[in-house]
Amino acid sequence: MSGADPKGGVTPCTTRVMNLSHFVTQAARRHADGIAFVWGEKQWSWREMEARVNAMAHALVHEFGLKKGDRVLVQSANSNQMFESMFATFRVGAVWVPTNFRQTPDEVAYLAESSGSVLMICQANFASHARACLASEGSSIKSVIAIGASDIGDDYDAIVERNLGKTLTSEAVDRDDPCWYFYTSGTTGRPKAAVLTHGQMAFVINNHHGDLFPATTHEDRSIVVAPLSHGAGVHQLCQVAHAATTILMPSDKMDVDAFWRLVQEWKVTNLFTVPTIVKMLVEDPAVNRYDRSSLRYVIYAGAPMYRADQKKALETLGPILVQYFGLGEVTGAITVLPPMLHSLDDGPEARVGTCGYERTGMQMQIQDDKGNEVAQGETGEICAMGPAVFAGYYNNPEANAKAFRDGWFRTGDLGHIDETGFLYITGRASDMYISGGSNVYPREVEEKLLMHPALNEVAILGVPDPFWGEVGIAVCTLRPGSLTDGNELRAWLDGKVSRYKLPKKFVFWDEMPKSAYGKIAKKLIREELEKRGDLDDMSEKLSA
Known part of the structure; x- marks a missing residue:
């Protein structure tokens, strides 16, 4: 008798998955007049958001010749146009390549080259970045769409206006088709493009809803205090999936008083940020000038929160903190520490210093330098596997060889796990x-x-x-x-x-x-x- 069939006798007939841009379509069908997006004095309904995404997607194909698999570089601070560009790019079946907008023109030109982008969407005040990309010998960028009036290319809003009323059927995509090149911060060497796919991100969205902000609906309001190019963009994609409203800060400068005023005005229920911003928000006197009782989830990641800052946040905001751990390559989905496990008590039951337990559908292991699992409580490299792990680095076999071992993704972070499965991060391997x-x-x-x-x-x-x-x-x-x-x-x-x-x-x-x-x-x-x-x-x- 032959060995067991690992596929259970089933021959997969398709790996087809939903194009992520369909979330906007779904929200527009169910909540057409609901508020999708707020920025300053402007608001867009879900019907308007769907129309604008459709218009830009139509233009990308019929005016700029974009095809499935093409890459679109986006250099912009947070704006409604940047937000829309994600879904318009997805709808075409192309790949969204957002930059860290504070990078220099030369750094962004490198991203243009390394990603193989053929089109750039660029905020007008970053014209020098667009020119650097166009002038770069290794760049494939042929056209630029300008957000705002500029000589670098046609204006984004003008393109949308002339294409309003036109529709584009979402491109068929498979589970492993890329949708987003998520560039690492490049703490060592050049930034690398982590390939995120439609199927992977569908899992991540469900995972985030289940583990980080359960019971989120179209009545929720989410405020953005971090660049949409990275973790905040993943968070907002999750909000769109349940038709929750996204609210942008009025400028890219962090104005704490304006933040708390918007929380009160819009009855904000959730936000994603990093520990240093949580610290800033709770230590500013403005925290007590406005009603913040609507907040249900303050989600922080990107780095562990120091215990002194964590206690101050808990004392100020109450039991609404949610911590998760994970890199961009795993879209944050390795561990979670929910509100009920955030404690002011420093006793043994409080598990002070932990960043939580394994996320739903994910597995974690602490390994030594040879890939062997270490003993419980022993420090080693944190490794992870599961559907939230990225497809690999684009066009970088050397980095992929270092990042993966026997099916495990190597985070480069050090830590240990206690007897109940809670993870404690010691630091980056490079920090030791x-x-x-x-x-x-x-x-x-x-x-x-x-x-x-x-x-x-x-x-x-x-x-x-x-x-x-x-x-x-x-x-x-x-x-x-x-x-x-x-x-x-x-x-x-x-x-x-x-x-x-x-x-x-x-x-x-x-x-x-x-x-x-x-x-x-x-x-x-x-x-x-x-x-x-x-x-x-x-x-x-x-x-x-």
Whole structure:
């Protein structure tokens, strides 16, 4: 008798899935006059949103010759046009390639080349980015659509106006057809395009609804405080799936008072952000000037939240925090810590420091350098598998070979799992440094330092040392009106962490460098340390 048939005797006849742009069509059918999108004084109903998406999709095909599988580069801050471009691109069966809009023209030109984009949608005030892409020898971009009046190309809204009333049937797509090139932040080397597909994203949307913001309906309101090019775009796609209203901040500058005013005005129920923005929102006096009782889910990801900041947010907002962990390559879907497991109590039952348990349909494993699962509680690399994992990096076999091992995606993050399956992140593998032969995970020390009343933010980096191999340097920002110094902080840490983990130097800055998505960026911090000469100064002192 032959071995068991792994497919159960069934021959798959199709991998056809719904084109994700159909979510807009569904919302327009069920809630035609419901508010789809709000930006400043302007509002669009679902009927209007569907008409505009249809018009642009029709133009992409019939005016610009876009075909299934073509890539569309989008350089824009948050706007209704950028939001619409996602669905118009999906409808054609093409691939949406949004950039980090704060990147330089040369950096965006690299994205144009590496993605193979043939068309660019570019906000008018980024005209130099469009020109750099058009001038690049390796770029395939033939045309530019301008958001706003510009000589770089035809105006987006004018194109929509002349195509209103025209429709385009959504292109047939299979489960593994790409819909989005999600560029990594490029903390090491050049950014890489993680390929997200229609089938994968359909799973992620259901997973997000089940694990992060259950019972979301067309009566919900979601406010956007992060660029739609990355995690916020995934979050808003999920909101569209249930016809919830999306509300943009009036500008790309973070105005905390305006945020809380909009929460009150629109009775906002959910938002996605990163820990540093949550910290900003709850520490500003404006948090108590407006009614925020409508908020049901404040979802944060992108980095673990320090315990001191988590407690402050819980005290201010109540039990509405939701944390999830995952990279863009896994569209965030590795673990979840729901509101009921966020606790002000620091006792053993509180599981302080965890980022939750496995997401629905996902599996996680802690592995050593050879791919073996480590013992419970032992630190290793966090690896994941499941339908939320991306298809791979576009045109980058070397990166794919490093990212996947025996079917597992390697996150590059370090952590351990307790006996009940809760994950604790130690830090990035690239953040760890070895001092005197012992591994030091900066996050553990950062957590302790942030309990000091004078400190607002802190980041610890490992730097070379001729005697110890590597030592830590702590970059700190202070709370307004507070004073401290390195000697006091070192004495305060003594006894709270092992002595070999103590930073050898403390520096104090007015502001911490952050990425375009509001996360503390150690790559930028290291560059700033080098620019200021702090690393040279440290090396001289330590080697003297």
